[in-house]
Amino acid sequence: MKRKRDWFLIFGVIYLVLLAGFATFGPAIRKAQLTTTAKQLDPTLREYDPVMDRVSAKIHAPPGGEAILGTDELQRDILARLAAGARISLFVGFTVQVIAVVVGVTIGMLGVFAPRWLRGPILRFTDGMFAFPDILLAVLIISAIGFGVLPVIAALAITAWPSITRLTVTQVATLKDREYVVAAKAAGAPTIYLIFKHILPQMTSVLMAYSMIELAGTILAESTLSFLGIGVQPPEATWGNMIFNARLNMNSYPIELLWPCLLLSLTIFALNFVGDGIIARSDAKSR
Amino acid sequence: MQLARALFLRVLFGALSLLFISFVTFLADEIQPGDRATVDAGEKARVETVLRLREIYGLNRPWPVRYAEYVGKTVQGDFGTSYYGVKEPVNKIIARNFPVTVIVATSAITLASIFGIFLGTLASIWANRVGDRTILVGSTLFVTLPNFVLAPILVFIFCLQMDYLPQTWSVDRPQGDFWFFILPVAVLAARPTALLTRLTRAKMVETMQQEFIRACVAKGVPKFRLVVRHGLRNAILPVITAIGTSFGALLTGSFVVETVFNLPGIGFLTIDAIRKGDMPVIQACVLLTGAMFIFLNLIVDLILPLLDPRIRESQV
Numbered sequence: 001m002k003r004k005r006d007w008f009l010i011f012g013v014i015y016l017v018l019l020a021g022f023a024t025f026g027p028a029i030r031k032a033q034l035t036t037t038a039k040q041l042d043p044t045l046r047e048y049d050p051v052m053d054r055v056s057a058k059i060h061a062p063p064g065g066e067a068i069l070g071t072d073e074l075q076r077d078i079l080a081r082l083a084a085g086a087r088i089s090l091f092v093g094f095t096v097q098v099i100a101v102v103v104g105v106t107i108g109m110l111g112v113f114a115p116r117w118l119r120g121p122i123l124r125f126t127d128g129m130f131a132f133p134d135i136l137l138a139v140l141i142i143s144a145i146g147f148g149v150l151p152v153i154a155a156l157a158i159t160a161w162p163s164i165t166r167l168t169v170t171q172v173a174t175l176k177d178r179e180y181v182v183a184a185k186a187a188g189a190p191t192i193y194l195i196f197k198h199i200l201p202q203m204t205s206v207l208m209a210y211s212m213i214e215l216a217g218t219i220l221a222e223s224t225l226s227f228l229g230i231g232v233q234p235p236e237a238t239w240g241n242m243i244f245n246a247r248l249n250m251n252s253y254p255i256e257l258l259w260p261c262l263l264l265s266l267t268i269f270a271l272n273f274v275g276d277g278i279i280a281r282s283d284a285k286s287r
Numbered sequence: 288m289q290l291a292r293a294l295f296l297r298v299l300f301g302a303l304s305l306l307f308i309s310f311v312t313f314l315a316d317e318i319q320p321g322d323r324a325t326v327d328a329g330e331k332a333r334v335e336t337v338l339r340l341r342e343i344y345g346l347n348r349p350w351p352v353r354y355a356e357y358v359g360k361t362v363q364g365d366f367g368t369s370y371y372g373v374k375e376p377v378n379k380i381i382a383r384n385f386p387v388t389v390i391v392a393t394s395a396i397t398l399a400s401i402f403g404i405f406l407g408t409l410a411s412i413w414a415n416r417v418g419d420r421t422i423l424v425g426s427t428l429f430v431t432l433p434n435f436v437l438a439p440i441l442v443f444i445f446c447l448q449m450d451y452l453p454q455t456w457s458v459d460r461p462q463g464d465f466w467f468f469i470l471p472v473a474v475l476a477a478r479p480t481a482l483l484t485r486l487t488r489a490k491m492v493e494t495m496q497q498e499f500i501r502a503c504v505a506k507g508v509p510k511f512r513l514v515v516r517h518g519l520r521n522a523i524l525p526v527i528t529a530i531g532t533s534f535g536a537l538l539t540g541s542f543v544v545e546t547v548f549n550l551p552g553i554g555f556l557t558i559d560a561i562r563k564g565d566m567p568v569i570q571a572c573v574l575l576t577g578a579m580f581i582f583l584n585l586i587v588d589l590i591l592p593l594l595d596p597r598i599r600e601s602q603v
Contacts, residue, residue, distance in 0.1 A: 124300075128300075128303075128304050128307065131304075131584065132304070132308075132577070132580070133535065133536060133539040133540060133576075133577075133580055135539070135540050135542065136539045136540070136573060136576055136577060136580075137311075139542070139557060139558075139561065139573070140311065140312065140315050140569070140573050141315070142561065143315060143319065143560075143561045143564075143566070143569045144314070144315035144316070144318040144319045145318060145319070216431070220433055223433065223435075224433070224434075224435065224542075224543060227435045227543065228542055228543065228546055228558050229558070229562060230558065230561050230562065240435075243435055243436070243439070244435075246439075247439050247547070250439060250442065250443060250447065251447060254443055254447070257439055257443070261436040261439070261440075264433060264436060265431070265432055265433070265436055268431050268432075268433070269431055272431055
């Protein structure tokens with residue numbers, strides 16, 4: 001039987017690779033020309049910073065000129081700012097997910113293998129944290145520790161781990177009764193060995209898929225916080241605060257709104273496609 | 288008897304969660320640099336002034352004492368006074384803002400339930416045909432589309448291009464409140480509608496394949512009755528749970544929509560308070576929305592056994 005091609009998965013992967021490339025090399029696009037213009041506009045400028053500096057004499061220069069996607073209300077290059085925003089989003093997203101996976105899997109393993117009196121409270125606490133609305137907790141944490149990249153990472157990591165823990169618990173519950181695990185246990189392997197050698201390797205693809213989907217949620221949450229003005233602060237560029245700014249000028253210059261909205265939506269779609277695709281594939285394999 | 292025990296455990300868990308939230312909000316105030324004394328003393332105050340104010344406000348006492356006092360006052364509905372402005376009592380501010388959030392969230396969840404269940408059922412009847420595909424793709428789109436992307440798009444179309452609807456809430460509202468609520472409700476309803484559509488479709492497709500449905504078809508039950516009475520009645524339970532959680536999410540997560548449309552609700556209030564650093568208001572908002580969320584989940588847990596005899600049996 002011929003396997004159906006997962007077009008969505010392929011699209012998602014290609015898009016994410018392009019996005020990573022854009023985040024890395026985006027600020028370098030046409031940097032030479034923009035540097036000259038920026039220095040003409042501000043002779044005292046030592047080094048051109050794509051995120052902060054003016055590159056056009058015109059506010060809201062239309063797309064297609066010196067700055068490819070036009071400039072914003074402070075005459076800054078929108079393309080370079082989008083790339084900087086991609087950097088922040090990906091950095092925050094990946095850091096949060098790495099923390100969430102490490103913490104979530106550890107607590108999940110404890111929830112399965114810890115002594116009985118510890119297991120119950122751990123699982124109950126996880127359920128409680130999972131049920132509690134993420135954004136509310138994130139907002140509360142932000143209000144306590146302030147704004148910026150690091151507080152956002154902390155707030156989102158604290159809200160992100162419970163879903164990974166729940167996934168781990170359900171996965172391990174089926175995996176630990178597989179015959180090879182039971183066999184290894186009967187042969188006298190210690191629990192820690194079982195976890196690292198026999199259980200974790202079996203979980204990786206599902207774990208990866210879920211954290212992809214969670215990554216979409218994290219990136220969305222980061223943009224939301226920045227959009228609300230309590231996340232990453234200007235003049236730092238993020239998609240969230242770019243959307244916020246663009247919205248203020250929507251009457252006169254609506255095109256500015258298009259770019260960050262488009263990038264953010266596409267990124268979230270792509271991550272969901274990739275996550276779903278991986279899950280579908282590993283399901284097909286296990287059947 | 289055992290049902291009562293199960294219910295009691297649920298309520299107890301809810302109360303514990305609430306206590307946990309109250310502790311977290313208290314902790315947030317402790318971690319945050321600055322307190323009522325530093326705010327009241329002002330930026331240029333001398334250290335002695337701040338210390339004396341702390342003494343007067345009782346902020347020097349150990350934290351368990353202050354936490355107990357905080358919980359005690361909160362239970363009595365006293366959230367203290369705002370740090371800024373005329374130092375209005377927080378519960379008055381909340382009372383002013385709360386109805387807006389409730390109106391918007393309730394309208395949104397009502398719309399979402401009606402459209403979601405309707406579209407989902409429709410999709411399941413057309414399973415795997417063009418109509419079904421269209422509904423599925425549309426709902427996938429709206430599940431993932433962020434609110435703050437959807438909102439500007441709608442504003443652009445309906446306010447700027449067509450000039451039909453007011454763009455944001457203003458103090459005098461010549462057209463009446465109704466028009467101001469249309470866009471926020473639409474934006475808020477989009478995601479739950481899509482979620483409920485997908486869920487209803489999945490559960491309906493699952494149900495309609497079961498044997499009792501085939502028996503009904505053989506018996507000659509009319510199509511409409513078959514879908515609504517036999518199919519939907521069985522498929523709806525997870526959907527109701529989802530309606531409950533979505534409603535909770537709407538009540539707690541209306542930050543974006545309220546900020547975008549300047550609606551003076553709880554979400555708007557929370558964000559505004561965080562920007563100002565007005566801790567009593569933040570605490571009250573988080574506590575209130577958290578309590579509502581727990582309460583809604585509790586209600587759903589209580590309603591489900593009433594609707595489905597199977598759950599009633601299994602809990603015993």
